[in-house]
Amino acid sequence: MSTTVAPDRTTTTQPQTLSQGVRGYLERVRGGEMGALPAVLGLIVLCTVFTILRPAFLTPINIANLFTQGAQITVIAMGLVFVLLLGEIDLSAGFASGVCAAVLAVTLTVHGLPWYVAVAAALATGMVIGLLLGTLVAKVGIPSFVVTLAAFLAFQGVVLLLVRGGTNISIRDEVILAIANRNLPPAVGWLLFAVGVLGYAAVQLLRVRRRRMHGLPADPLSLVAVRVGTVAVVAGLAVYVLNLERSRNALIVSLKGVPIVVPLIVLLLILWTFVLRRTAFGRHIYAVGGNAEAARRAGINVDRIKIACFVICSTMAAVGGIVAASRGASVDPNTGGSNVLLYAVGAAVIGGTSLFGGKGRVLDAVLGGAVIAVIDNGMGLMGYSAGIKFVVTGAVLLLAAGVDAISRKRAAASGLR
Amino acid sequence: MSETTSTDLGVTPAGRGAPGSGPSDDARPILELRGVNKSFGPVHVLHDVSFAAYAGEVTALVGDNGAGKSTLVKCIGGIHPIDSGEYLFEGKPVNVHSPRDAAALGIEIVYQDLALCDNLDIVQNMFLGRERKNGIVLDEDTMExxxxxxxQGLSVRTVKSLRQPVSSLSGGQRQTVAIAKAVLWNSKVVILDEPTAALGVAQTAQVLELVRRLADQGLAVVLISHNMNDVFAVSDRIAALYLGRMAAQVKASDVTHAQVVELITAGRSGDLGLTNGNGGAEGKEAP
Known part of the structure; x- marks a missing residue:
């Protein structure tokens, strides 16, 4: 292909300066590629409103509560992102987490096995559930909506059977309870913060250096600095607030530090982001969600990708179930029931994951989970009834799906998608 | 890229002098199908189709809508397994059961609907299914x-950034990405399904020039087209399908425009083509 015509430069228009980067971002947003913007704006607005109406919202104890309240939903939503990326849905994720929590509780209490066996059993249950659902969807070809709706009903029954007709199994294992109820020592919190921010900065800078070395366009350093700075400020604020004393009577019992569930979520976020962004498997998930036929012709085993995504989703649901069991210190037939699933789907969609497949990030689940947790928590503080909470959350979910649909239309019009 | 394809050029002509089954010269086809049948349920789409493609030549595959061009191409590409018949590559019988098998042989297909993922960028699409990796991590820099x-080798000037999603490209740009994707892989056979159908005049000329260049570099190019001007502009051989049967495979210099049109519409033209209108057992080759 070296004949004729002098080679042209094909790679330009990477932002060379910060202002170009900002302009490029604004252009993308106007073109309908909103990304996480609605979730971040929504979070800021909600937090401001609740703080003004109820100053108790911004107390350290409530903020720590927010994290643990949102944890189960966020973890399940992270798994759901994988299924949503394919353009499928998993309605059973909520009760799958209930089943796994029940398996955990039964293994711990009835069989008296150690916590790591129980956790392994719960995770294995999640994988088996995912394998079953994924196989039914990919190999048999039943629409995922129907498969998981059936599973939603069935798992509700399985939880009842596992906990013997609706009794409440309480959990006393220290390690399991620690996940959602204990905190890291403040020093460890800061240490993790430092490691995390420095690690992020290093990854970003190395990437820029490598690309420059290879003669490829790279982000300007100022843009990298802004990114790292934002992460540092947000994470630093969170660690600082969570390290404040939040016990009502610090002399009797001291209550401070980052809840253990927070680094757990960050770890899962990094793991799954890495899988989606940096591995061929993740690339293939996007490809199947974007154009399954093209993926098939490229030699990608579409069925295997689908099954793997359902396995990841149900396994993450199992992790969510463990977190829920830890937070409630018990498992009952309603664990993972009622609003958990819809909150989780809502979290992923509010964060910017498309219900049409092919677009979404694991970070979306975390941001959306934060929005849901803030609504739930704030409305509770305002003293509204559960009824009003449901109505508002439903409206927010509808709004998010609407934003998704409209931004797709805009993007189609501006030729971005 | 250019170095590797030219080494291919050095290798393939070695087989050229060998006596072969080529219709009118001694060249041995790099890709050959013999007596291929394909049915979808009760619908018998391909009847005893024989087809050959030669290194360094453009073979045009023509035929009316529903003649079985796309099915034949999908059989070659491993999307549809063939029901019966022989599939030879470089003279050796091979089994092609999946797109990966075809790709491993060095057969690349650019489909009419392009088979690009809109949500992925140009680089991601070009390497889809065959990503370069460092351990388990994608090697984005090498791929880019x-x-x-x-x-650059295809002299593409219109693409702003390699990292823009394919959804933001025009039809011609998409076609270029799809062709670039096919030639990225040291391929030996490139099959183009209606590459100029959606393009403007200038872009069509560019794509045809590219098609010719691929063949001149030693690749076997199969060009599916409805446009007789395109066909006669670039092809060395013409294979005409008629209702699922190979009507004739002839040298482009031996036939006229009108004869090809007759082959497409009636399956025969003079002594060329099928022995009777609705098809004998086998397509008759040119004398």
Whole structure:
């Protein structure tokens, strides 16, 4: 292909300066590629409103509560992102987490096995559930909506059977309870913060250096600095607030530090982001969600990708179930029931994951989970009834799906998608 | 890219002098199908189709709508397994059961609907299914460099950034990406399904020039087209399908425009073509 015509430069228009980067971002947003913007704006607005109406919202104890309240939903939503990326849905994720929590509780209490066996059993249950659902969807070809709706009903029954007709199994294992109820020592919190921010900065800078070395366009350093700075400020604020004393009577019992569930979520976020962004498997998930036929012709085993995504989703649901069991210190037939699933789907969609497949990030689940947790928590503080909470959350979910649909239309019009 | 294809050029002509089954000269086809049948349920789409493609030549595959062009191409590409018949590559019988098998042989297909993922960028699409990796991590830099080099080789000027999603490209740009994707892989056979159907005049000329260049570099190019001007502009051989049967495979210099049209519409033209209108057992080759 070296004949004729002098080679042209094909790679330009990477932002060379910060202002170009900002302009490029604004252009993308106007073109309908909103990304996480609605979730971040929504979070800021909600937090401001609740703080003004109820100053108790911004107390350290409530903020720590927010994290643990949102944890189960966020973890399940992270798994759901994988299924949503394919353009499928998993309605059973909520009760799958209930089943796994029940398996955990039964293994711990009835069989008296150690916590790591129980956790392994719960995770294995999640994988088996995912394998079953994924196989039914990919190999048999039943629409995922129907498969998981059936599973939603069935798992509700399985939880009842596992906990013997609706009794409440309480959990006393220290390690399991620690996940959602204990905190890291403040020093460890800061240490993790430092490691995390420095690690992020290093990854970003190395990437820029490598690309420059290879003669490829790279982000300007100022843009990298802004990114790292934002992460540092947000994470630093969170660690600082969570390290404040939040016990009502610090002399009797001291209550401070980052809840253990927070680094757990960050770890899962990094793991799954890495899988989606940096591995061929993740690339293939996007490809199947974007154009399954093209993926098939490229030699990608579409069925295997689908099954793997359902396995990841149900396994993450199992992790969510463990977190829920830890937070409630018990498992009952309603664990993972009622609003958990819809909150989780809502979290992923509010964060910017498309219900049409092919677009979404694991970070979306975390941001959306934060929005849901803030609504739930704030409305509770305002003293509204559960009824009003449901109505508002439903409206927010509808709004998010609407934003998704409209931004797709805009993007189609501006030729971005 | 250019170095590797030219080494291919050095290898393939070695087989050229060998006596072969070519219709009118001694060249041995790099890709050959013999007596291929394919049915979808009760619908018998391909009847005893024989087809050959030669290195360094453009073979045009023509036929009316529903003649079985796309099915034949999908059989070659491993999307549809063939029901019966022989599939030879470089003279050896091979089994092609999946697109990966075809790709491993060096057969690349650019489909009419392009088979690009809109939500992925140009580099991601070009390497889809065959990503370069460092351990388990994707080697984005190498992929981007290789993609840039290939696109430069195809003298693509209109693409703003290799990292823009394919959804933001025009029809011609998409076609270029799809062709670039096919030639990125040291391929020996490139099959183009209606590459100019959606293009403007200038872009069509560019794509045809590219098609000719691929063949001159030693690749076997199969060009599916409805446009007789395109066919006669670039092809060395013409294979005409008629209702699922190979009506004739002839040298482009031996036939006229009108004869090809007759082959497409009636399956025969003079002594060329099928022995009777609705098809004998086998397509008759040119004398």
């Amino acid at each position: 460099q290789m993609a840039a080099k290939t696109l």
